[in-house]
Amino acid sequence: MARRRPLLRKPRGPVEHVAAAAVGVALAVLLLGAAQSLLRSWPFLAVVAVLALAAAARQPALDRARTERLAALRLTLAQVDALDDQAFEYALRDLLIRDGWSARKVGQQGDQAADVTGQHPSHGRIVLQAKHTRVGAKVGVHVMYEVKGTAGPVHGADIAVVVTNGTLTRDAMAWGDRHRIHWIDRPRLETWADRGTPLHDLLALPGRPAKRRIGWRRVA
Template sequence: MSRWRLRRPRGGVEVASAIVVAVAVLVLVVRGAVVAAVAARDAWPVLLVVAVLGGLVAVWRVRQTAGERQRARERLAVLRFTLDECDAMDDRQFEYALRDLLIRDGWPARRVGGRGDQAADVIGDHAQRGRIVVQAKHTRVGGRVGSSVMYAVKGTAGPAHRADHAVVVTNGTFTRDAMAWGDRHGVRWIDRQRLQRWANEGIALHELLAMPARQRRALRRTA
């Protein structure tokens, strides 16, 4: 397919023609600018009103968004879940509840649970305490969590998620071996009794588990 190409004028006639065309284009541009200026001069009250209204709408939207965020923070600040409410949740709802509790306690967190989650249902990051990985184990009342869960969390918290803290949370209980193994290897646990204090009584997780204020990096090394 042929392409149009511009070439320099050749000869006096072509140069003169090019000058005429350029002058005509310049005249049209100037006339257009004059018309636009006159129109703007005549319409400036309307343009001013539109600008003011646009500014007011922008300010209203900013304030509305800020208000919604403030209300969300206030709701989270008093967030509480009873054990009965936790028992009535399904697995996904329980994970979201733990995420919200972390946010309440100052850990910006997100739910990541699902297929291929590598033993992490919720991950949170704290400015002073580092990263936390939470594995949620929602069970029927009386259900018990065994040591295998502790092994899985310990094996992925540091290498896969670069976490400083690993916690397993259940609305049930843990076997004695699971609790002992977790205590020895730095995997913290929240059973039904501790969940009552965290979720319902409002004690912050890092206070409940005596997490240090300084970031710890032991879990980031491969076990």
């Protein structure tokens, strides 16, 4: 197989030297033109920099305003019912923030039974599984199994909660009570979202995270 000649080599002969010099001059002209363009546009660049600094300085005030707005957040059941699944998850996130949790929405396809996660300095890490319904369907015990199996080992949660604007079956509520999976049905959701009762008071959460996280073994 023939050896490939290098793409770059030193110019040979006067013609190639002249061509190389021409290329060098062209590059120098391009660079000089770019430098001159930057110099001419410095007022625009300065404005952009000032705006960026102003936005950065304003962000803490925006964060405080958002926190103050969420502190007064109230949602009626009618408002909750009108939400879609995604908006319901964002609403639960905002309710957690209102109650002093740093929370974020994580629900998506393959979320392994976690739609919202949060952290609290006194209560530890929480995971919420949201079940929004517009037809009054009941949440079955299988949802409790799924949350039990993933809350601790997958999400590192100290507290797991199933939240619905509908109802839960008796088996689901009883199983959750036995295995430390909290649940919020329609009446409890009204107390939390509309009346403003903090989640940790509503669920009587301990003042410190439990030493043992939610069990990792799936219970049938």
